[in-house]
Amino acid sequence: MITDNTSSKSPTIVRNLIASVDYNSLSENGKKGYSILKSWKGTNELQDVAPTIYNKWIYLYLKNTFKDELGEEDFKLFLGSHIMKQIIASQIKNVNSPWWDNVTTKTSKETRKMILETSFKEAISNLEKQLGTSVNSWTWNRVHKVEHQHPLGKVNALRSYFNVGPFDINGSNEVINNQFFTFSENGEYTVTGGPSTRRVIDFSDIENSWSILPTGQSGNSLSKHYRDQAEMYNAGKFRKMKLNKEEIILTSTKLVFRPKEK
Numbered sequence: 001m002i003t004d005n006t007s008s009k010s011p012t013i014v015r016n017l018i019a020s021v022d023y024n025s026l027s028e029n030g031k032k033g034y035s036i037l038k039s040w041k042g043t044n045e046l047q048d049v050a051p052t053i054y055n056k057w058i059y060l061y062l063k064n065t066f067k068d069e070l071g072e073e074d075f076k077l078f079l080g081s082h083i084m085k086q087i088i089a090s091q092i093k094n095v096n097s098p099w100w101d102n103v104t105t106k107t108s109k110e111t112r113k114m115i116l117e118t119s120f121k122e123a124i125s126n127l128e129k130q131l132g133t134s135v136n137s138w139t140w141n142r143v144h145k146v147e148h149q150h151p152l153g154k155v156n157a158l159r160s161y162f163n164v165g166p167f168d169i170n171g172s173n174e175v176i177n178n179q180f181f182t183f184s185e186n187g188e189y190t191v192t193g194g195p196s197t198r199r200v201i202d203f204s205d206i207e208n209s210w211s212i213l214p215t216g217q218s219g220n221s222l223s224k225h226y227r228d229q230a231e232m233y234n235a236g237k238f239r240k241m242k243l244n245k246e247e248i249i250l251t252s253t254k255l256v257f258r259p260k261e262k
Contacts, residue, residue, distance in 0.1 A: 002198055003236035004176040007042040009089060010054060014040060016092045017057065020116040030124045032135040044172035046141040051172060053138065056127055058088065059183040060119040065091075068102045079183050085174065092116070130187050141168035146179060146191035148215050148230070164215045164227040167234050177236075200238065207247075210238035 014037050033053045040050035067075040078084050095112050102110045131138045146169045150162035171179030181189040201209040212233045218225040242248045
């Protein structure tokens with residue numbers, strides 16, 4: 001359960017979105033994307049195509065709906081807020097929302113259908129430029145990444161020594177495996193937060209408990225335990241917790257500090 005990547009809400013949102021799109025007006029890739037979304041069950045696995053299309057469409061719908069009123073800087077703040085996430089499902093259904101109209105176009109009044117259909121066509125066009133013209137290659141692993149950052153890793157020459165990753169990773173916003181991100185123009189969804197640890201504890205057999213960390217147990221970048229749990233964590237695997245003293249002594253390494261002789 002704790003590695004579940006399925007959104008129960010996204011398929012409902014998609015149904016409300018595609019109701020405003022004229023299938024026959026779409027390009028060949030637009031029709032493929034439409035069909036993929038229509039059959040999507042809300043999963044966010046590495047090889048899924050639907051979440052790539054869905055998140056690009058959601059971003060462009062938000063941009064084309066709210067940016068004209070909010071302006072560039074306030075729109076960026078809006079994207080990072082909980083308000084943005086809370087209003088998507090309800091606002092999409094509201095035909096009479098005043099937000100649909102683009103206030104910068106003085107001679108026309110935009111409608112929900114116009115905004116949603118235009119945003120979908122833009123999403124397909126943008127993804128063609130970003131990921132190529134083969135829709136089946138627009139897999140989630142190409143745009144959803146995680147890199148565990150160290151302050152020294154901001155220096156490009158030191159990045160590979162101190163940062164852990166980057167890795168392709170499943171999960172998304174608003175799922176149990178909450179590998180969350182903020183929308184951006186470039187269509188890349190860099191994970192900015194997620195579960196700091198996972199544990200499964202059997203209180204009837206406490207020594208048969210399991211855990212995993214996103215990177216490793218050690219904070220020393222030269223240690224073999226600095227990043228040795230990362231790939232297991234990304235794959236949803238666990239390691240046995242060692243809670244028995246005898247087992248720890250038999251299977252672990254020991255670090256001994258000795259005072260310097262005078």
